[in-house]
Every structure is written in C-alpha cells, then in structure tokens.
Amino acid sequence: MLSTGETGAAPVKGRRLSSLLLGLYSRTASALGTTIVLVFLTLALLGPLIAPYGLNEQIAFDALRPPSQAHLFGTDLLGRDVFSRVILGARQVLELAGIGTLAAVLLGTGIGLISGYRGGWLDEIVMRFFDSLLSLPALLLALLLLGTLGPSRRSVLAVIIVVYTPIVARVVRSVTLSVKTRGFVDAARLQGESLGRILFREILPSALPALAVEASLRFSYAIFLVASLGFLGIGVQPPSPDWGLMVKEARAYVSQAPWALYFPAGAIALLVIGVNLMADGLKRELQSGRV
C-alpha cells in the first residue's frame, strides 16, 4: 500500500496513484495545488541542502536588511536569513501537521469504524465524549492542552491529534452506519469473517473517498493550527523556524522589516491554498469513480 504522502490517508493501490495524479493534473486548479504541495514537500525533504544559511545563524552587521542577492527574502532583527528560515520551516510545519493529521486519521478511522459498527452503549459513550470535545473551539482546546502539557513540539502534535480525531471519527462512523446494513456486509458476517476483516476489507473501502477528502481538509487546518499556535507563542519554541512564530516575531518590527513578516505569512497562505486546491481535485477524482 502506498499513501498519498502529504495526507497520509486514503490508501490507494500503486497503479491507481498515477491515474490519480494524472487526474489531478487534468485541471489547472488542482494541478496548481498539487504542484505547490509537491514543491513544499521537496523543500521539507531537502531544506537543509537548499537553505544557504543555518536556521539561527546570526550575522550582526546584516540585521534588518531588505531582500537582496545575498538574502533573497532579506534578514530579520537578529540578522538571520529569512529565505533559509522559510525553507527550513517547511519541514517543521509539514512534519507537525502531516504526522499529526496522519495519527488523527488513523485513530479516528479505527474508532469511527468500531463505534459505528458496534453501535449501542459503546457508540453512545464514544460519540458523546467526542461531541463534548467538538463543542470547544479548536484553539481553546489547544490552549487548554498546551497549558497543561507545556509548549513543545510534542504538545503541538498531541493537540492536533486530540482536536482532529473526533472529527475524522464522526465522518467514518456516519459512513459505517449507512454501509453496515448493506447486503455485502451481512454476507461477510454470515460467512464468519472476523471483525477486523469486516471493518477494514468490507466497510472501509466505502469510506475511503470521504476519508481522503476529510484528511486533506484536516491537513490544511492543521497547518493553520500549527501556525496559529506558533503565532500565539504557545506552540514550538524559538529559535525554531516555525512560520507562525516567525510572523509573531517579525510583527514587533514590521515597520522596519516588513519582509521578515510577509514571506513566512505568504508561505503559510500558499501552502494552505495548495492543499485546499489539491483536496478539491482529490474529491472530484474520487467521486468521479475514475480511480
């Protein structure tokens, strides 16, 4: 099984991946989105090789310089190369948002399948608990969690998982509820297939299109969440090249060095737009049944 990498959800068989990619590239919008995501993925993988400077490398006499040949995106208050930090930040955000979303999707899928298939008191308890989590705004929940766990990368990861698992679980459960009464599921049960086989071989494939779209949406929200937490200063800690944190830091001296704010902010916007365009294309492709 392969995964679509950045979303890490929707397992698609190898030969289907190429047809999915072809489909995504058949329209301008989704082609653009996919390209943006792929470029950022490349940056995340090869960042340290591409970035001309270290993430906290400070050149005192070069502080607050506007974009130039030596510093494509200029330098910040501490004389750090904004271009390098934006590139190195790609791995930061894709890692956090990607791993967080992947974990939330896996966990949410498992819980949604079991809860929906079993029904009864288990379903009641799980869903009411998730409802209570969902009744809190994501950011508030994040603040509560980070207040308890203390700000760190691991805490941010935990926040993404806690915030998004219930959402994914609800989506998968609703598909499970509608599918579990269908004939082929009954047939599998009568054949004496194991619970795992019924859930993952019979029911899950029906949930995959919805899940793939949900996963890519969650991924783009997770990017936002990581950036927001960085901006609020309660996520990853300095001198990490987290884009949200960079925006926060640059805000203090924006009148002197607007580039130190615009480039990381632009990177967040670009990546989120890219993921959303790609998610739209993904939805279209999966619903068209071509894949």
Added chain:
Amino acid sequence: MRFRSIKPHRPALRIRAMLLIGFSVLLAGCGGAAPASQNGTLRVAMQPIVQTDPAFISSDSEVLVANAVYDYLVDIDAENNIQPRLATDWAISEDGLQYIFQLADGVTFHDGTNLTAADIVWTFNRLRDPSLGLPTADLYANIESIEATADNEVTFRLKESNPFFLYDLSDNHALILKAGTEDPSTGFNGTGPFRVENDSSERIDLVANTSYFISGQPKLKRLEFIFFDDEAAAVNALRGGQIDLVMRMSTSLFTSLQDQAGITAISIPTNGFDLVRLRADRAPGSDPRVIQAFKLATDREAAFTLVQQGYGATGRDSPIGPLFTRYFSEDTPIPARDPQAARQLLADAGYPDGLSLTLHTPDTGGRPDLAAVLKEQWAEAGINIDISVEPESVYYGDNGWLDVDLGITGWGSRPVPQFYLDVMLECGAVWNESHFCDEEFDRLSQIAGSTLNEDERIAAYRQIQQILIERGPIIVPYFFAQFAAISDQFEGFELKAFAGRTDFRMVSQVSS
C-alpha cells in the same frame, strides 16, 4: 510595562553615622502665586490608567497624571539627583537619623486651602501605616516618627541611618495629599502644577494651576492625556498631528520616527536591564568554572546591537549601570569572548561534552530575541540550550523564576543601585534568583548601603563591580533605552529614565 512593587528596601543598617553631612539646599524660586502667563495645549498619548490613588499607582501613565496633579516633597532629576520640590531646603543631622525639611511658602491645594506641615505628616503616616497594607509600608518601616515642628517645617526621625532616605522620600507613591483626604482615588485635590478639569475613560484633561507656588510655572495652559491602548496607533496620531507627545514605544516604532519632519525623537539610557542568570547554589552553576564559561561564551555587544538595535547601553555584568555616573566603573575589563576557552573550562568542570540546559524567559520585551541570540553564541562553546518562552504570569507565577537554573529576568529602572544589590544579590535576598552568596560581596554591599561617606560608597561599588564581573553568576548584556517623540512645537521637555516621572512644568509651546 509595570515595575514590581517595592519590597523591603533597606536591610538592617549596621554602620552609624560617621561624617557630618548636614547640608542645605536653597533653590527653586518660591514665593507666592505668579500671574497667569500660560499658553498652549500639550496633548499626550498614553496607556489608559487604572489607579488614581497615589499610594497604588505603578504604571508610567498613572505616575504621569499623579505627578502633574500632586507634588513630591523632594524630586529626582533626569540625572538621578535629588531636587527640591515642596521642600525648598533641608538639613540632616550628623548621625543621619534626623531630617528637617523647610516647606515652600504660599503653596495651596487646588481647593484653595493652604499646604501645611500637617499635610506632609498625614501623607507619610498613611504611606507607612502597616495596618493599611499599602505597598510603601515596608519602604518607610525605618521611620521612627514624623512631626510638624513648625507651620512650614517637618522633622523625620529614623530608626537607623539610611544614606538613600531622600530617594525613598521621592518614591513614586510619595505625592503629598491634603491631611484627612477620605478617598485619595477621587477628587484630585493636589498642590501640583495642573488641575484636573475633566476625567473620563478616554482621556484626562488638565488646566494650569494658576496659583502654583513656583513663579512662572507651569508654562502650558492645558495638558491633555489621551488614552491609547496601542502604541502604533499613538505613533500614527503623532504623525497625523492629533497628539503632540508619545512616551514609551517599541524600538521599531521609534526608529520609524527618526527622520520624521516636525517630530523630535528622544532616546535616553535607563538603569533597567535584562539579567541573564545561572543558579549558583547547585550544579552546574555551583562550579565557578561553569560561570566563567558562560561569561566567556557571551558577546554582550552583539546582543545589545541586535536585540536593542543599539539603543541604551552595553552592560558589564553588574546592575550598576553607566547612568550612575559616580558609581559606574570600567576599571575591571570584561574578558573578550572566547568560546574555545569556555569549552575547555566546561571540560575541566566535568562537562567534556558540553552542557544542556533550558533557558526560561518571559515573553515580553526583547527577551525571547535575547534568548535566541544567546543560544547561537553559547552553542559555539558547547552550551546547548532549549528556550522556554513563558507568559509573565507563568514565569513569575509560583516563584518559578527563583527556582529555575537558567533564566532571563527584566529589571526596571531604579534611581539608586543599592536596591538591586539588596533584593537580588545579597545572600538570601528576597529576589536572589541566582542564589548568589558571597561573603565579600555582602560585606561591601552592606557598607555601600549604610555608610554616610560617599567616597567609601564609591569604593565599595567599584569592588562590587569587580566581584560581579569576576565571579557573579550573572550576565547583564545591556541597559534599556527610554523613548519619547514630541512635536517640534514644544520645548523644555526633559525625558526621565522612568518615563512617568517626566515633568511638564517647564514644557512650553513655541509661539508660531
């Protein structure tokens, strides 16, 4: 920024007066009301105020309003020297225990009644009354008695001599109220240069006190404080001509005003600083070689240039800054940065692979930036730090800042250096965050804090600076700057290190 309220200021004073310092100052034109010759309106942007009772004020804007409405008994000038205000001259007994103040003539409150010595007595008795629980009770605990020895004469008797007593009397809260004032947070019945005309949640308008006791003051006809929550909005209002003066702003905003026509941007260094400190009472800071390694790994000049953009002053690992001109000394050189030597020292101290520590810092001011700078500088010496940026409520909450091994703490500007030694560096001091404990230091600090001989104090402060540079578990990379920007339409404005103590009596509008 609010500064921490004043805590026990005076340690037990051990040394008795040994020198005659009875001195007398005759200054400040005093003598009745001047004919009204005021003109012009100064519009000042500032943070909204909460406290109006002088005993509770603490922010710049609260002190600014109070300082316009009320008068101090004695005042501090921009160079931290004591100046007369309601007291025109004074004499100190040989043993340093008795202070006799003569009050200016013809001082009236805004309600028309005359100021008498009884008002001074009432004000300070209120401030020192332990049962009222005011923040100043500790500061004035050393006062034995206050008496009105004549209509215009007040005598303070101290329990123990205190060379900084005049500074204590000019504390931000020590504004003179009318005896018997029931609720000092309302009414604004002061003797000060301006009277409150209108007080709302958006602004406070003041008009000149035409019967102010100093002839020719104030020079302005009106003084308007307009509340701004946002610094950037205040600076824009200054640019647009809706206001005339902004005090306190970010370095970035200040820089943006540098070349602005019609506006004068003013920057002065203060005694406030960021303190980088290592706990010295447990490993790894308990090894003097580790302290040395930290000092050798740090480039103070680079930190100052980057974080403060060169405004303020470079630090020398001691809270006695260059603004204390008599006490500041550059006799002891700061060793040049040498990360290799630092690495070696760490290896000698038993850390051949370097050190890993968490650096805790509040999220205010340039402290997170300083942390990022130090991380890079120290990494070269094998000191690897994780930065933990915390809201002030977390950093100071539960006294966590006194507990952590490595931290950055901001210290506000004070008019005398002894404050920092007493509360931050003496063995067992209440805010001794580095847990520094050094017999020789304590001895010198106690001499400096109690002697009535200025030369002896200067000598003690020089030695103290040497000790702190050589073995103090602290790094002071820089002293902050204080910023203000004022329209060219005004002259006579003198910014003070604590912006709230800025005096508007001499400000006047240039006739156009």
